[in-house]
Amino acid sequence: MLRVWFLSGLRFVLGAMSALAVVACAAPPTPTPPPPTPLPVASVLLKGEGATFPAPIYNEWAELYPSVDPSVRIEYRVTGSGAGKKAAVENTVDFAGSDSLLTTKEYERGQDLQMYPMLAGAVVIIYNIENISGVPTLILDRETLVGIYDGTISHWNDSRLLALNPERATQLPAQPITVVHRADGSGTTEIFTKGLAAFRAQWKTQVGSGTSVDWPTDKLGRGVGRDYNSGVAAMVGSTPNSIGYVELAYAVTNNLLYARLKNRAGNIVTAGPENVQAAMADFAGTFSDRLTTDIVDGSGQNSWPLAGYTYLILHTQRMTDCVKARKLVEYIRWSLTDDFAQQRATALGYSPLPNDVRQLVLTRLARVTCQDQPLLSP
Numbered sequence: 001m002l003r004v005w006f007l008s009g010l011r012f013v014l015g016a017m018s019a020l021a022v023v024a025c026a027a028p029p030t031p032t033p034p035p036p037t038p039l040p041v042a043s044v045l046l047k048g049e050g051a052t053f054p055a056p057i058y059n060e061w062a063e064l065y066p067s068v069d070p071s072v073r074i075e076y077r078v079t080g081s082g083a084g085k086k087a088a089v090e091n092t093v094d095f096a097g098s099d100s101l102l103t104t105k106e107y108e109r110g111q112d113l114q115m116y117p118m119l120a121g122a123v124v125i126i127y128n129i130e131n132i133s134g135v136p137t138l139i140l141d142r143e144t145l146v147g148i149y150d151g152t153i154s155h156w157n158d159s160r161l162l163a164l165n166p167e168r169a170t171q172l173p174a175q176p177i178t179v180v181h182r183a184d185g186s187g188t189t190e191i192f193t194k195g196l197a198a199f200r201a202q203w204k205t206q207v208g209s210g211t212s213v214d215w216p217t218d219k220l221g222r223g224v225g226r227d228y229n230s231g232v233a234a235m236v237g238s239t240p241n242s243i244g245y246v247e248l249a250y251a252v253t254n255n256l257l258y259a260r261l262k263n264r265a266g267n268i269v270t271a272g273p274e275n276v277q278a279a280m281a282d283f284a285g286t287f288s289d290r291l292t293t294d295i296v297d298g299s300g301q302n303s304w305p306l307a308g309y310t311y312l313i314l315h316t317q318r319m320t321d322c323v324k325a326r327k328l329v330e331y332i333r334w335s336l337t338d339d340f341a342q343q344r345a346t347a348l349g350y351s352p353l354p355n356d357v358r359q360l361v362l363t364r365l366a367r368v369t370c371q372d373q374p375l376l377s378p
Contacts, residue, residue: 041070044327049077050084050097051187052229053121054310056249057345058097061335064344068334072327078228082185082211088113088313094328096313099187100211101292112318114368115292115311116361118335119350120280122248122271123192123306124258126236129156132171132257137270139164141262142199142297142305148177148243149196150203151220156241164262173241176222180235180244183225185211191296191308192245198297199305245306248272248349263305264297275304276351284354291364314368322370329368329375336361 048058055078062074079087081100088096089110098115107113125145127138140148144160147153153160156172165172182189190211197204207213217223226235229246233254236244248271251258260270269275282298295307312332319325335341342352353361366376 044072044324046072046074046094046324046328046331047077048075048084048093048095048097048312049079049087050313051081051099051310052078052250053081053099053188053191053247053308054097054119054350055229056253056348057119057350060344060348061341064341065331065334068338069327069330072331074331078230080182080184080211080228081187081190085313088315091315091318094319094324095332097310098313099308099310100185100190101311102290102313107290110315112316113313114316114364115290115313116332116365117291117309117311117353117357118332118361119345119352120276120295120307120309121350122276122304123188123195123245123308124248124251124271125243125245125261125306126233126251126256126258127243128236128238128240128257129171130173130175130240132168137257138168138259139262139268140259142264145261146196146200146203149179149181150207150216151179151222153177154220154222175241178239178242179215179217179223180232180239180242181215181217181223181225182212182227182229182232182245184227186228187211187308187310188229188245188247189213192306194294194308195296195306252349261305263303264299265301265303267301269302269304271304271306271349273346273349273351275302276307277354279303279305279307280351280354280357284356287357287360291360316368319368319370322373322375325368325370326375329365332365333362333376 058076062076065072065074081098084096084098085102085106087093089106102115144153155174155176157174161172162169193209193213197209215223226232229250232244233246233250233256236242237254237256260268262268278300279295279298282300282303283293283295286293297305336358345352368375
């Protein structure tokens with residue numbers, strides 16, 4: 001019995017030693033790499049400036065986005081489209097906002113600039129008339145609007161305004177119209193004056209269109225200039241018998257009355273996302289190779305006649321901080337594709353891009369590089 005126990009024990013010890021030898025000779029396991037270190041909260045600051053037209057939604061998106069990517073903080077300064085384009089050309093911001101299109105000279109100076117349509121919106125005619133409030137709103141047509149801004153319609157009780165608004169005939173006062181316009185370089189002004197130029201050929205030849213023009217009413221002593229959409233909204237809101245133009249969101253958020261317009265098709269329409277969508281449809285397929293187009297004075301039955309795209313401007317090859325560059329294009333992609341982000345834009349009166357236009361933008365956004373490397377995965 002002792003011999004059997006001894007042999008069994010010996011086999012156990014030898015087997016254990018053999019197993020230990022195999023373990024000792026085996027290659028050590030490959031260590032698992034540690035996960036990438038997350039960026040600290042709000043460690044990436046994206047700085048932009050420019051157009052007032054999209055500022056309400058850009059500010060909302062800036063507040064929402066840290067819940068998507070806590071490492072990012074976004075600042076957007078409202079300086080006007082002219083200042084935004086200048087900052088983009090001089091490469092002093094990460095992105096710029098503009099409703100005004102870059103000129104050939106600005107493209108040449110900026111070297112690698114690209115405009116990306118983000119949304120479309122309506123320019124509306126706000127007014128403050130003594131003893132008039134609520135609905136139905138004032139009705140204007142293309143000719144009367146030009147007449148007010150070229151000074152040939154000077155008083156609220158002008159026969160042409162009375163004919164368009166018979167139910168207001170006793171309310172429109174025999175008072176001069178104070179005509180408010182933008183004083184700074186403004187993409188809203190560019191959209192508005194392109195509309196006036198389309199409404200009447202004489203405006204196009206005598207005044208023209210652009211971010212700023214020589215307003216005929218200023219020469220007549222009835223024009224007042226204010227900076228930014230907010231400045232025009234505040235001036236009209238505080239000045240009886242005045243009229244002005246702003247992006248729809250500024251009329252909505254400031255509880256200002258805005259006119260209905262008779263469009264090119266002869267229909268009276270109210271500004272809203274669906275009417276801007278109709279204007280975009282009128283000009284489908286007209287984008288230039290720079291992804292820009294005008295959508296004023298569309299021919300559709302329901303088209304809002306004073307509509308325009310608002311754009312972001314980026315450098316596509318000159319960005320050197322690749323972490324920041326990647327965060328920027330990811331934020332833009334989110335803005336264009338996230339359902340809630342788009343819903344918030346619609347709630348403020350903007351019109352999201354049609355699917356085909358959005359795809360054009362996303363395809364062009366995928367071409368942005370940093371140190372010759374693409375920033376977005378296909």
